[in-house]
Amino acid sequence: MTSVPSVTLSQRGVARLSSGHPWIYRSDVRGAASVAGGSEVRLVDERGKFLAVAFYSSSSQIALRVLTRDDRPADEVVAERLRLAVELRERLFPGASAVRLVHAEGDLLPGLVVDRYGKALAVQTLIQATDARRETLVRKLVELTGATVVVERNDVAARRHEGLPLQKGVLVGQLDGPVPYREGDLDLFANLLEGQKTGAFLDQRENRLLAGGLAFGRALDCFSYAGGFALQLARHAASVVAVDSSEAAVAELAANAEQNGLQNVESVVANAFDYLRQACERGEKFDLIVLDPPAFTKSKEALDGAIRGYKEINLRAMRMLRAGGLLVSSSCSYHVDEARFAAVLLAAARDAGRSMQLLEKRGAGRDHPELIGAPETRYLKCFFLRAL
Ligand code: SAH
Numbered sequence: 001m002t003s004v005p006s007v008t009l010s011q012r013g014v015a016r017l018s019s020g021h022p023w024i025y026r027s028d029v030r031g032a033a034s035v036a037g038g039s040e041v042r043l044v045d046e047r048g049k050f051l052a053v054a055f056y057s058s059s060s061q062i063a064l065r066v067l068t069r070d071d072r073p074a075d076e077v078v079a080e081r082l083r084l085a086v087e088l089r090e091r092l093f094p095g096a097s098a099v100r101l102v103h104a105e106g107d108l109l110p111g112l113v114v115d116r117y118g119k120a121l122a123v124q125t126l127i128q129a130t131d132a133r134r135e136t137l138v139r140k141l142v143e144l145t146g147a148t149v150v151v152e153r154n155d156v157a158a159r160r161h162e163g164l165p166l167q168k169g170v171l172v173g174q175l176d177g178p179v180p181y182r183e184g185d186l187d188l189f190a191n192l193l194e195g196q197k198t199g200a201f202l203d204q205r206e207n208r209l210l211a212g213g214l215a216f217g218r219a220l221d222c223f224s225y226a227g228g229f230a231l232q233l234a235r236h237a238a239s240v241v242a243v244d245s246s247e248a249a250v251a252e253l254a255a256n257a258e259q260n261g262l263q264n265v266e267s268v269v270a271n272a273f274d275y276l277r278q279a280c281e282r283g284e285k286f287d288l289i290v291l292d293p294p295a296f297t298k299s300k301e302a303l304d305g306a307i308r309g310y311k312e313i314n315l316r317a318m319r320m321l322r323a324g325g326l327l328v329s330s331s332c333s334y335h336v337d338e339a340r341f342a343a344v345l346l347a348a349a350r351d352a353g354r355s356m357q358l359l360e361k362r363g364a365g366r367d368h369p370e371l372i373g374a375p376e377t378r379y380l381k382c383f384f385l386r387a388l
Pocket of ligand 1: 196200201204208223224225226227228229243244245246249270271272273292293294
């Protein structure tokens with residue numbers, strides 16, 4: 001058995017660790033020069049006292065990702081965490097066919113994301129340590145879930161920081177086209193290899209179900225992708241317009257609508273900014289509008305532009321709501337935090353000359369848990385508002 005290397009933390013690194021954050025930056029690490037990327041390491045303070053077990057990266061500025069404060073082998077901890085992650089979803093959503101099974105740091109399984117669609121899993125190994133353990137992780141996941149197909153969606157830019165190639169493909173079994181799964185009372189398909197993200201945006205699942213139940217009259221779903229919101233709305237609304245700039249997404253939406261016999265959804269391939277402006281100019285009115293755009297910024301530097309974008313779409317949506325109409329407005333930009341998003345919505349309401357009631361501030365579904373002390377694990381805001 002090879003012994004586990006020790007890595008010394010600076011005092012600042014020790015303080016960071018005790019704050020509960022699972023990331024430690026390279027500038028707070030001493031004596032890691034000879035450690036191989038992807039290794040399990042024991043963290044010690046400057047006096048040599050054991051602090052935690054972590055995964056080491058040889059290239060990222062996030063040099064260490066903490067696994068446990070107990071002095072235990074990493075593999076044993078990972079096996080336990082996988083079991084706990086799967087168990088949480090079974091308790092929260094018994095029998096649900098599509099859920100996020102593993103939410104990386106949120107489940108204290110750093111650098112590992114697993115989404116489940118029926119009998120298929122989509123896996124992302126985002127750091128050197130989880131990438132090096134990919135086969136073992138996949139074997140354990142298959143044991144825990146009974147999955148028959150596993151794909152990797154490692155075509156994620158974050159892997160570049162780890163010096164890992166961007167790639168995707170089938171790891172276990174055979175993928176025969178889009179994978180069927182259920183969401184609420186709908187039968188949907190996810191395209192695990194070609195779709196955006198891992199095939200669907202599971203973080204909005206609970207918000208889609210809530211919005212669906214509240215829908216009435218004429219609804220609009222902007223940034224609709226494969227129809228996640230639009231089709232839930234269509235079950236209760238008289239009619240739905242769905243807008244997305246991706247032709248592939250709109251084609252998937254049409255297939256999903258047909259599969260469920262929903263004929264009241266009109267889909268439009270368009271830039272949602274243009275659509276909203278033109279619909280506003282035409283004086284169109286809606287009873288429910290969903291805004292679920294992609295992240296408008298991935299950096300702090302681009303924050304101002306992002307805020308202008310959020311304000312514009314929300315302002316137009318608020319103008320088009322009938323009294324009593326609902327706005328389900330999301331932002332998945334981590335850098336636009338909840339307070340800032342609330343401020344943008346207020347500014348939009350003022351400019352629209354509307355009074356808005358706040359019904360609920362929501363986030364990602366409970367299968368995307370946030371790790372207390374690690375704000376990066378909270379990114380999605382989803383506000384339910386009502387126009388007066
Ligand atoms: N609401 C969806 C997920 C939306 S993801 C669901 O619940 O499943 C964001 C979507 O916005 C993607 O489908 C992307 O194609 C689309 N998109 C990105 N920029 C756009 C733009 N300017 N106008 C319209 N759609 C856009």
